[in-house]
Amino acid sequence: MAARxxxxxxxxxxxxxxxxxxxxxxxxxxxxxxxxxxxxxxGAGKTTAFNVMTGFLTPSAGHVTYQGTTLAGLKPHEIADxxxxxxxxxxxxxxxxxxxxxxLIGLHRxxxxxxxxxxxxxxxxxxxxxxxxxxxSELLEWVGLERRAHDAAGSLSYGEQRLVxxxxxxxxxxxxxxxxxxxxxxxxxxxHRFVELIRSIRDRGITILLVEHDMPMVMAVSDRIVVLNYGxxxxxxxxxxxxxxxxxxxxxxxxxxxxx
Amino acid sequence: xxxxxTILAVAALASVPLWLRDPYLLNALITTGIFVIxxxxxxLLLGFTGQLSLGHIAFFGIGAxxxxxxxxxxxxxxxxxxxxxHTPWPPMIGFVLAILVAGLCGYFVGLLSFRVRGAYFxxxxxxxxxxxRLVALNWVELTQGPLALTNxxxxxxxxxxxxxxxxxxxxxxxxxxxxxxxxxxxxxxxLVRSHFGRAMRGLMENETLAxxxxxxxxxxxxxxxxxxxxxxxxxxxxxxxYIRIIxxxxxAFINTVTMVIMVISGGKGSLAGPVVGGLIFGLLPxxxxxxxxxxxxxxxxxxxxxxxxxxxxxxxxPSLAQRIIRRRSGAPALAPVALTETGAKEPA
Numbered sequence: 001m002a003a004r005x006x007x008x009x010x011x012x013x014x015x016x017x018x019x020x021x022x023x024x025x026x027x028x029x030x031x032x033x034x035x036x037x038x039x040x041x042x043g044a045g046k047t048t049a050f051n052v053m054t055g056f057l058t059p060s061a062g063h064v065t066y067q068g069t070t071l072a073g074l075k076p077h078e079i080a081d082x083x084x085x086x087x088x089x090x091x092x093x094x095x096x097x098x099x100x101x102x103x104l105i106g107l108h109r110x111x112x113x114x115x116x117x118x119x120x121x122x123x124x125x126x127x128x129x130x131x132x133x134x135x136x137s138e139l140l141e142w143v144g145l146e147r148r149a150h151d152a153a154g155s156l157s158y159g160e161q162r163l164v165x166x167x168x169x170x171x172x173x174x175x176x177x178x179x180x181x182x183x184x185x186x187x188x189x190x191x192h193r194f195v196e197l198i199r200s201i202r203d204r205g206i207t208i209l210l211v212e213h214d215m216p217m218v219m220a221v222s223d224r225i226v227v228l229n230y231g232x233x234x235x236x237x238x239x240x241x242x243x244x245x246x247x248x249x250x251x252x253x254x255x256x257x258x259x260x
Numbered sequence: 261x262x263x264x265x266t267i268l269a270v271a272a273l274a275s276v277p278l279w280l281r282d283p284y285l286l287n288a289l290i291t292t293g294i295f296v297i298x299x300x301x302x303x304l305l306l307g308f309t310g311q312l313s314l315g316h317i318a319f320f321g322i323g324a325x326x327x328x329x330x331x332x333x334x335x336x337x338x339x340x341x342x343x344x345x346h347t348p349w350p351p352m353i354g355f356v357l358a359i360l361v362a363g364l365c366g367y368f369v370g371l372l373s374f375r376v377r378g379a380y381f382x383x384x385x386x387x388x389x390x391x392x393r394l395v396a397l398n399w400v401e402l403t404q405g406p407l408a409l410t411n412x413x414x415x416x417x418x419x420x421x422x423x424x425x426x427x428x429x430x431x432x433x434x435x436x437x438x439x440x441x442x443x444x445x446x447x448x449x450x451l452v453r454s455h456f457g458r459a460m461r462g463l464m465e466n467e468t469l470a471x472x473x474x475x476x477x478x479x480x481x482x483x484x485x486x487x488x489x490x491x492x493x494x495x496x497x498x499x500x501x502y503i504r505i506i507x508x509x510x511x512a513f514i515n516t517v518t519m520v521i522m523v524i525s526g527g528k529g530s531l532a533g534p535v536v537g538g539l540i541f542g543l544l545p546x547x548x549x550x551x552x553x554x555x556x557x558x559x560x561x562x563x564x565x566x567x568x569x570x571x572x573x574x575x576x577x578p579s580l581a582q583r584i585i586r587r588r589s590g591a592p593a594l595a596p597v598a599l600t601e602t603g604a605k606e607p608a
Binding site for chain 2 (some may be wrong): 054056075076077080081085086088093094095096097101105106108109111112113115118119120121125128129132165168169171
């Protein structure tokens, strides 16, 4: 692996809910503009890991560092301010607003103007508003949803809602994007286009951490894969290595399969 | 289209005192207008952030008392044998102070309750209103308790070069309330269409997602509470200087309920909703007075409210707007078109 500077360090993170261990001692790093996938069977602790990295959950032990800042004690919106933006498995849109308005809400971080300025309609606020609208249109084009701009986001298909979710995350100007099962609910051609989208996001220098069940997609897009099982990392490496790792095959297919 | 309706509505409201000479009806319109301003401020919280303030009348009443006491003056004893004496100031200063003090109360209530939100906010606001009522009732030295503050002066507008204009007639007060209502309406309209308004909407629709794109929940809701409380305070001040007598009954729970009914029936989350609902439920007592006893009127309000919500479940304005849109596009709207009023769709 070429030497990249490290974007995120997960250092001996553990999460326990009472007696249940969701994550025990997880450590790995993600390099700048790298695409890393976090995989593992259901219940392995992938989404929990996401929640820790984005401040929705406080780890029982260990800590996460992003670009030199330790995330301990930061609220989710403060972590978003660092450029660390996530998408969600289920609730990925503002359902009652149009796709276009969704993106305007998502552009919150870019359009901070003084409240009084926007109430009085001062030139600065108007210019900022024009920039936001311009930006929202660009984002729609980027993810390929121009035609749906004026439909209520809640009326879109699941696949399209996922795209809105990603566009929303991009609107928040991430330097690192955490995608939680982005292609579930998408058909094969949608997935294919989504892989292209992920690559184009990375080409703009955005680091990506992906949680996904769609193995062909993960293998195709990832630079590196981290495999979790029962809250522990059982393997880590490039796709070709992971594909043939006995521990991984066992985790996914059971004991017999690994021996066979 | 919307602009035309707004201009026509304002023109119609402005023309009322020119042809309506009945002082009783004009009086009903003025008090209704004052409550409409209160309902608009409640709608800013309930309709645009989803937070129900069931003690909203507290901000209204605080505005009324602050404004009344500023213009009446007071002389109260403080612990340690000190006395605080305030000589009367012009009512306009009372109006400004009412807005500031009510806004400050909104800030503290917001700060206290928005860390937990939802039901807790409802409970905190109810308790707040009750505490304020008890203070108004029992701090007799300041508020005269149940004896009420009387002889509150009418608002006097300072006119540079001409001295001042004291608003004594019903017509003058009608226009004062209309102007304040318009300013409040425009303020709320600007607010909900702004960047800040989108943050409020995002929070109401999907809080987790809103937070993840960098929206600060506590800050956004607290600002909304401050503005909402300040507008309610302005309405309270108008009320004090128009009615010219204030007693602790102004804090009665039923007054908050009236505002909630105005908002829900007109359509929460729509700008015109509280105005329409407010006019209906503000003027209904006038219409019903000749035909039934006050006790029976309450039953009638209930009936009207149920009827409105049965036929137009999302409130009058949003439901009618949706019907018009559907008829025009010829296709049923799939998703609930909430906030039709605010989702200003200017071309990109």
